[in-house]
Amino acid sequence: MAAVQGQPQVLKFKEQWVEGDQQAWNHFNNGDPSTxxxxxxxxxxxxxxxxxxxxxxxxxxxxxxxxxxxxxxxxxxxxxxxxxxPRKRVYRQLEERLVRLKDQLSIGEMDTMSYVDAVSR
Incomplete structure (x- = not known):
């Protein structure tokens, strides 16, 4: 019964965040702060x-x-x-790492799941 009740929320989530207008929420290529x-x-x-x-x-x-x-x-x-x-070294290093990972994803050296895994560490 719980799966049936949760189905509309899953569809809404999929419609909004997976299939919807990603430009409205996705900050991957905009260059502005994402938080x-x-x-x-x-x-x-x-x-x-x-x-x-x-x-x-x-x-x-x-x-x-x-x-x-x-x-x-x-x-x-x-x-x-x-x-x-200057920004603190730890934040400069973090940004450099994220830029490097983003570049690897963009040129095809890394697949999406590997990118997500690497970014989350």
């Missing part, structure tokens, strides 16, 4: 600057103004030839 970790990091930073969970609107505006000023300073430094802080 929202950068946004979550920014949100965490803002939350840490607040003294309580429900700040006064003026306190929130002050925090946002300071964040804006810091970002404008970084943009100005970068535009004038300043160097950005």
């Amino acid at each position: 929202t970790n950068h946004v979550e990091g920014w949100h965490h930073k803002i939350n840490n600057q607040m003294k309580n969970c429900h700040p006064n609107i003026y306190i929130l505006l002050d925090i946002i103004k300071k964040e804006q000023a810091a970002n404008e300073a970084k943009i100005s430094q970068h535009a004038n030839g300043g160097k950005q802080r």
